[in-house]
Amino acid sequence: MNARSKFGEDLQKERKLQSLLDTYYAQYLKQYSFERVVDLDRQLAGIDLLFTHKSNGEVFSLDEKAQLDYINDDLPTFAFEVSYLKDNRLKKGWLFDQSKKTDFYALVTAIYADEPDRFTSCKVTFANRKKLLRFLSDRKLTAERLENRALPHGKIAIGELDQATEGYLYFSRANKAEKPLNLVLRLDFLIHEGIAKRFV
Template structure:
């Protein structure tokens, strides 16, 4: 399977995850009164600007949400989340989405620990190729405000200039990974078509930065451990 087809399957599986979260996450938050409404974005131009959902808050303000789904790791438990610093596009190195000020993202909806029913012995992209909406079982979601994350990194001395400097150095010298501080490292993946350099952050850190964090299933939402949040929501009711 080529890297191009990987991206096609990523897009397919991300649409499935997006539908699952619209139906079992945002719809529940709306019915529960936590948000006033939401819109699932299907316009490719707006999606390229970092907007997959637009949430209407209870005070009438709107929040642009960028879905980041770990679709390549379905049925695997990941301890970290990657944030793109740079990648290759059209043979040129371009700025990644984390520090791209042209994007309109207000917060990241991180979808991880995605589980689905077994499909024979299929794994990774072969699984994604066969997966249907009905196969999804549960997803962990973290809502992390983009600016809060950037300010946290700044407080550690990991400013945009510092991190983009590391990104250039790693490309120039083919350095694959470098630990920056406890729970945060930078990783270069030259084996992938886009040759991304990512900032890799442990989820325990993201959990502290998140406004909310839930395990979402078809019948319930329960707060993730170590995150003060609302009581479990079953269907459309607080339990």
């Protein structure tokens, strides 16, 4: 599959998922109105949706992150992008990128397609970005410390996290051109720490 057809397939998956998620938001978040952001600059700033509280007018920005490479699979973890390569230069991933205006991540997992051409169910976990970054800072897990390690390909245990119950690093040196470095965290751990909450 060439890059263009892969991009088109990914876009089609995203649109199908958005349809399911919008149904969930309307059904379960009745105290909020929401709108999808179409402005590219705001999307690049990490804002896919804006939620407005109907009683006090408070607005929250959400960045949807979905495990679209794992359809019909329920993973217990989520990968947060620390860094990647572009034009042979190391770039900050979305996790530590200070230009992002995200309030919450909507982490979409367990995406199932039980019918042709549509997603029928998924899990959504809301993670508070400020709480997550504060937790990582308290554990001395900064972008610089994570990047400045000798990184073999694959899963990497780190002293700051219990690999079995909390998380680990994953470096895709061999199989992806961008060579992304991800911090992989267990969703139940994030919920236990009060950083995240299961929405549906």
